[in-house]
Amino acid sequence: MRIRASAAVVGGALALSTLAVPAAQASGSEGDTRITKVVVDGDDLVPVGTSAKTFEVSVTATDDSGIKGADAFGLHGPGGGHASTGRPTCTQLDATTSTCTASVTIDPKADHLTDANAGTWYVDARVDANDGGYDDKENAHSFSLQRATRITTADATPESVKKSGTVTVTGTITRVNWETLRYEGYRSPDVSFGFRREGGSTYVPLSTVRADSQGHLRATTTASLDGSFRFAFPGASTSARSSGAGDSVDVRGTTAGAPTAVAHGAPHPLDVTFSGTRLNDGKNIVVGTQTPKKAAVSFTLRHGADVDIHAPDFVVGVELYRGGSLDEAYALLDDAKPSCVDSPASPATLATCTATVTADPAELRNEMAGVWKTGIYAIAFNGQDRNHPQDASQIGLAKRDSAKDFALQRFTRLTADAAPEPVKKGRTITVTGQITRASWDDGKYHGFTSGTPAKLQYRKKSASSYTTLKFTGQVLDGGHVTATTPATYDGYYRLTYPHSWITPDVASAGDYVDVR
Incomplete structure (x- = not known):
């Protein structure tokens, strides 16, 4: 990187000049040599904090005679920023195609990087073929040079909360200032506020929030399930993505769904399938302000002849939830245990299961209105304690996500x-x-x-x-x-x-x- 502040002051602002800028070369090509692909640092995103960052630039090219080599790649971007890679090393992919790779280091201290240098940068590349052909491209590819960001561990309060109570989550997002080499509060664009159900592996976005001028983040939500909350920034052209660690909350008055109870282990597939789910006689669930709304659920359960659905350690459940799947649910409306009646056929491998789910307005918040899903699961604990199974590999699990979608509506x-x-x-x-x-x-x-x-x-x-x-x-x-x-x-x-x-x-x- 070659950026220096000049001693001249123009119009009250410090003017920037560049040193050792390569002479401009005209783009052009000869023969059938073609640059077909350029990748910078794997994903075209180069975040830089307060220390040096080394990354690779890879250029793939093709020619009927094969690729001979490539010149050092030039990089240029906003704020008068220029850099150059070392000499590339070319690896042959086949008789006509090679990928040439070189690295470059950008050091915010030694290179006098300024915040004005963040944004969209371009790669200039020249590749030569064995037969004398070449392809020389200015702006062959673009990538983002980004100021690194950080998000603190979320702070969720209260950490033990009654179901349907309000949880407040706070945090701070900061962004590096390349001129002071410090991280400062960042008034960022939208930051994702997410939840991960206990036992789940993925954070599900609940909403987006914006930081204030000091980078402070704040979000509120309704407590529904045990789990963790965090903030994550998806990134922008000038600012790198980042995420903070989550903070867990214990929600009192909830019963963890059975799929979550075994999510930490490795249960084997259970020979059980579900079909024909019907909820509330095919209607949406409408709830007023006083009276809980009860809705009937029915479905068909088909199982293998060796599966005893009436065993004391066999559990069937219905969950009304929000999220990508039962495992990644971020809100639970109700968890019911159906009763199942065998078909008259012998041996009975088909059963009709029914349950009643309840939506209690005392446990609802306006933000909960909208689309919900019905999930069904079955677990065979095979002689183990349901609440504290010792060997997850002995547990059989079958589940169906989104067996029936419905709308939870305000009367x-x-x-x-x-x-x-x-x-x-x-x-x-x-x-x-x-x-x-x-x-x-x-x-x-x-x-x-x-x-x-x-x-x-x-x-x-x-x-x-x-x-x-x-x-x-x-x-x-x-x-x-x-x-x-x-x-x-x-x-x-x-x-x-x-x-x-x-x-x-x-x-x-x-x-x-x-x-x-």
């Missing part, structure tokens, strides 16, 4: 008031209403604004069904809805609102109008 109310009553034929009828939705956070109903319009519907006094007259337009602040229509015949007017992942279909009661 919604809609009113309608048609006026005037009575009204002269041809005059305008105004129908007003309000749409309110259950809040699981405070146990009350609140109106909400929505860009999705409601519908105004009408049923003639002598008719049995409603017809749609018009859309009402946007649902205004507080959930207020207004629509007008000419009066025609005696009849009923009502409002309806369509479903979403968090809101069910809802229709008001009809309001009768006498048209004179």
Whole structure:
């Protein structure tokens, strides 16, 4: 790297000049020599902290006569940054193709690296063929020279929390300043806030947060399962990716699902499969503010003749969860143990299993509304203690992720008031209403604004069904809805609102109008 600060001050800012910059060469080629691939440091990302960083540049080229060699690769980027690799070593892949690799070291101390040098850099490469052909490319490839970042170990509080309680997680992200050679608070773009279920291997993103000017991170979530929380930065063109260590939280009042209980070992596959899952009679689960909602679950379990599903150490379970799979669930709505009834065939290798799951509004938060999954598992502990199995290899495990997806929705109310009553034929009828939705956070109903319009519907006094007259337009602040229509015949007017992942279909009661 060759960047130096000059003694000249231009317009109040310190001007940068470069020393020992290679003379520019024109791109061009001769013959059928072609550069086909360039890779920098394996993934085209070069993070640099406060110490020297050595990385490789690999250029693959082809020619009918084979590749003879390559010149040192030139690198250049923002802030007047220039660097050059050593002489490449070429490795023949086949008779016509070789990969030429060379390394380069960038030292933020010796090279006087500045923050302005971070960003997109380019590789200039020339490769020569055995028959005299060559390919010389400026900007043959781009890569990112990044300022290294660090994220502290997350601090989750409280570390023992009741199910559905609030967990607050804090941390700090810093980024290297190449000019001071220190890490400083970084007001970063989106940082991922993730959760890893106890026994799982992967952090599942819950949300994104942004740091303040000092790099402080803060996120809140609802406690559902035992596990760990952490922050991770995905990186940007000028800033390297990083992740902090996780902090675990013990959630009281939860029962760990059976798949998690054996996740640390290596259970063998169990000859059990699941099919025909049905939840809540095919409907979504809608929950208000007071009464727990119970929903029936049924499925078919098929098993090998040597599997005793009625043994005392055989467990079948149903979990309503969020996450990529049962193992990586980050939220649990309920965990039920079904009862299974054998088919009349002999030997019985087919059973119908039923269970009841419960969604209790006292354990829900508004953020939990949306898409959920139904998972099913079966475990044969084969004589071992269910809670403390000693030999995981003796355990049989079968499971099915996403056996049935459904929406957990907040119960919604809609009113309608048609006026005037009575009204002269041809005059305008105004129908007003309000749409309110259950809040699981405070146990009350609140109106909400929505860009999705409601519908105004009408049923003639002598008719049995409603017809749609018009859309009402946007649902205004507080959930207020207004629509007008000419009066025609005696009849009923009502409002309806369509479903979403968090809101069910809802229709008001009809309001009768006498048209004179």
